[in-house]
Amino acid sequence: MYPAPFRYHRAASVEAAIRQLSELGEGARALAGGQSLLVWMKMRFGDFTDLVDIGRISGLDTIEQDAAGVRIGALATHARIARSPLAKLLPIVGDCANGIADNQVRSRGTIGGSLASGDPACDWPVLLTTLDAKLHTQGPDGKRDLPVDGFVEDLYVTKLKPGELITGISFAMPARGSAGAYVGFKRCAPAYPTISVGVQLSLKDGQCEDIRIALGSAGLTTIHARAAEAELRGKTLTPASLARAADAAVDECDPVEDQRGSIAFKQSIIKVLVKRGIETARRRSQGETVEVSHEYY
Numbered sequence: 393m394y395p396a397p398f399r400y401h402r403a404a405s406v407e408a409a410i411r412q413l414s415e416l417g418e419g420a421r422a423l424a425g426g427q428s429l430l431v432w433m434k435m436r437f438g439d440f441t442d443l444v445d446i447g448r449i450s451g452l453d454t455i456e457q458d459a460a461g462v463r464i465g466a467l468a469t470h471a472r473i474a475r476s477p478l479a480k481l482l483p484i485v486g487d488c489a490n491g492i493a494d495n496q497v498r499s500r501g502t503i504g505g506s507l508a509s510g511d512p513a514c515d516w517p518v519l520l521t522t523l524d525a526k527l528h529t530q531g532p533d534g535k536r537d538l539p540v541d542g543f544v545e546d547l548y549v550t551k552l553k554p555g556e557l558i559t560g561i562s563f564a565m566p567a568r569g570s571a572g573a574y575v576g577f578k579r580c581a582p583a584y585p586t587i588s589v590g591v592q593l594s595l596k597d598g599q600c601e602d603i604r605i606a607l608g609s610a611g612l613t614t615i616h617a618r619a620a621e622a623e624l625r626g627k628t629l630t631p632a633s634l635a636r637a638a639d640a641a642v643d644e645c646d647p648v649e650d651q652r653g654s655i656a657f658k659q660s661i662i663k664v665l666v667k668r669g670i671e672t673a674r675r676r677s678q679g680e681t682v683e684v685s686h687e688y689y
């Protein structure tokens with residue numbers, strides 16, 4: 393289906409985009425990569441009268457890292473992040489970026505759009521919850537820094553206010569010895585994951601010193617699996633403790649039945665992926681090079 397008629401505007405700066413979005417009102421939306429928005433418009437979800445193209449605002453697609461942390465501009469595409477030195481330095485970032493859809497989507501879709509869409513199947517919100525990231529916004533009332541964890545309040549509903557833009561995200565560089573993994577399970581490349589799991593952990597004296605686990609496509613928003621983490625924090629990673637964590641994660645999730653599978657099927661995938669994510673992160677934290685990405689079925 394074709395989208396309903398709309399007016400196209402191009403913004404030259406963040407300030408101009410905020411002004412245009414505020415003046416144009418409720419039917420106006422920021423257009424970044426268009427890989428979610430144009431699909432929604434073609435399906436006639438919502439009444440989008442005006443698109444404000446933010447895609448050519450300069451300086452919003454940078455990827456910077458130093459000892460203190462990582463900063464990624466909202467317009468950095470999935471492909472740009474996948475090719476960046478950051479994806480090699482932090483394999484969990486490469487796992488995620490390389491697993492998103494296909495080359496076409498990765499070349500257009502942006503990390504900011506992935507967060508702003510409020511879609512529980514998108515990969516970046518899961519990865520960034522795992523890394524305890526913050527997002528940075530600018531809007532008619534000024535700038536804000538918000539935790540990614542909890543930014544999506546409900547299905548497609550975020551904490552963004554009218555006219556407010558995500559300008560970037562940042563997270564602290566994981567401590568030495570801490571390692572992560574991002575694993576997903578999907579039907580084919582240009583499909584969203586059926587389930588995805590991010591894990592970041594550190595070990596001390598053979599025990600799990602700290603761990604964060606997040607899941608995507610497992611409920612109406614990204615799930616931060618705190619009960620699963622509690623099953624492992626301060627404990628030894630054994631098949632039994634991993635199984636308890638995987639069971640706890642299933643209890644924290646609320647997957648829905650859809651074309652990707654039944655609830656029982658998704659629960660079984662959650663169990664497998666939580667264990668696989670933890671095991672991969674554990675091996676990486678001990679210096680092993682382990683390749684993982686989304687798997688297809």
Ligand SMILES: Cc1cc2nc3c(=O)[nH]c(=O)nc-3n(C[C@H](O)[C@H](O)[C@H](O)COP(=O)(O)OP(=O)(O)OC[C@H]3O[C@@H](n4cnc5c(N)ncnc54)[C@H](O)[C@@H]3O)c2cc1C
Nearest residue numbers: 422424425426427428429493501502504505508514515558
């Ligand atoms: C076939 C297909 C397969 C896909 N598979 C996957 C997948 O496996 N994993 C995955 O994670 N994603 C997948 N996607 C989604 C893709 O990653 C999108 O690019 C992403 O979700 C949205 O980013 P975008 O830049 O295209 O945003 P847009 O589509 O331009 O915008 C999406 C929404 O976010 C808002 N927005 C965009 N940028 C900002 C900003 N900076 N500030 C405030 N609001 C903003 C827009 O107004 C709109 O409401 C898939 C998409 C397609 C078409």
